[in-house]
């Protein structure tokens with residue numbers, strides 16, 4: 777980042793001058809590197825100021841995009857407030873949110889997740905690694921299980 781604080785400090789969104797072009801090229805390059813690292817496309821990478829903004833954007837964005845398909849969201853009681861607060865906000869707008877409990881080891885029970893699923897479920901938000909107790913949810917295993925239990929989950 778250092779050269780972009782002192783030498784190439786143009787607004788990357790300004791494309792009418794050379795300062796903007798060089799900053800814009802750096803942002804595009806960073807976007808490609810990140811996309812490559814997580815097997816995404818550059819268009820799928822959205823830079824935010826941090827996790828709170830990213831979670832708000834993702835959760836409220838899914839709600840806005842899919843509210844005609846359903847208004848049910850699943851998350852976990854041990855989520856960070858950056859996830860719980862936007863879920864509470866959506867609840868105040870009429871969405872229904874299921875807050876899954878965790879077991880003694882901090883993992884959610886796959887049966888609880890399967891039972892929470894409804895035809896109007898539009899989003900499941902589960903943190904990969906908990907910031908307080910460090911537990912890692914085996915997301916890849918659960919994705920496979922969910923897909924076999926609910927083939928429509930594969931499409932969205």
Ligand SMILES: Cc1ncc(COP(=O)(O)O)c(C=O)c1O
Pocket residue numbers: 825826827828829856858903906907
């Ligand atoms: C799991 C988790 N989500 C969200 C946040 C909030 O992050 P930020 O300060 O980038 O908004 C934190 C901060 O520690 C976190 O650990």
